[in-house]
Amino acid sequence: MAILENEVEIVGETVRKERFGMASVHDVCKTFTGYVLYTSEKYSDTCSKSVEENFAGTAQVDGLTVWRSNGEVPFADMLLDFVQIGAITFEQAEFSLTQKNKDSSASLKTLYRAEDGNIYLGEDSLGYREERIAKLKFIENNKDLIEFVGQGA
Numbered sequence: 001m002a003i004l005e006n007e008v009e010i011v012g013e014t015v016r017k018e019r020f021g022m023a024s025v026h027d028v029c030k031t032f033t034g035y036v037l038y039t040s041e042k043y044s045d046t047c048s049k050s051v052e053e054n055f056a057g058t059a060q061v062d063g064l065t066v067w068r069s070n071g072e073v074p075f076a077d078m079l080l081d082f083v084q085i086g087a088i089t090f091e092q093a094e095f096s097l098t099q100k101n102k103d104s105s106a107s108l109k110t111l112y113r114a115e116d117g118n119i120y121l122g123e124d125s126l127g128y129r130e131e132r133i134a135k136l137k138f139i140e141n142n143k144d145l146i147e148f149v150g151q152g153a
Contacts, residue, residue, distance in 0.1 A: 004084055006030065011097045015076045032077035037085050051081040058082075061135050065096045071132030073100035103128050 006017045018034035031051060036042055039050045059068050065088055066073055073079075079093040088096075110122030 002083060002086060002090075004032075004080060008032075008080055010076055010080065010090075011094055011101065013076055013097070015080055018077075031084065032080045035081065037081065051078075051085050052087075054078065055082050055085065055087045059136055059139065061132050061139075063092070063095055064099055064132075065092060066132055066136075068136055071129040071136065073097065073103070075100075 008015050015032055017030040017032050031037060033051065033054075035048050035051050035054065037051045039052050042050055057068055058065050058074070060066075061071070064073055065079060065082065073096045074082075076093075076097055079088070079096055082088045083090050083093050106128070107121060107125040110125040111119055112122055113119050
């Protein structure tokens with residue numbers, strides 16, 4: 001476990017640990033998201049997910065930590081909490097957050113104002129998500145083969 005300082009700078013963003021939330025009452029387990037780090041620290045089953053449980057909803061794709069549900073990189077606070085439980089390194093968090101910023105910039109460049117006066121994202125503005133989701137599905141569908149190859153068979 002790598003407990004980080006109460007204030008961390010990552011990819012030009014300063015992130016502070018939460019003063020509220022389930023993990024805020026004990027200084028030793030303050031988190032960036034407010035969630036407790038480990039499931040064993042939850043006060044009851046009705047509490048929010050722990051950081052550990054949230055990490056179970058992620059996967060590694062091209063060196064990025066992404067949500068399995070949508071292929072997006074989590075926000076900095078969650079990535080830093082993943083670092084705190086030792087699930088990823090600080091460098092992996094930086095790499096993922098750098099890519100998240102690039103994804104956002106590329107998507108915003110596609111904005112346009114339609115004839116109805118509303119502003120919309122352009123075609124393929126979220127194409128990176130579709131590509132990551134396809135890779136996630138491939139990994140999930142070929143998990144046994146990937147493990148087999150990984151064992152040097």
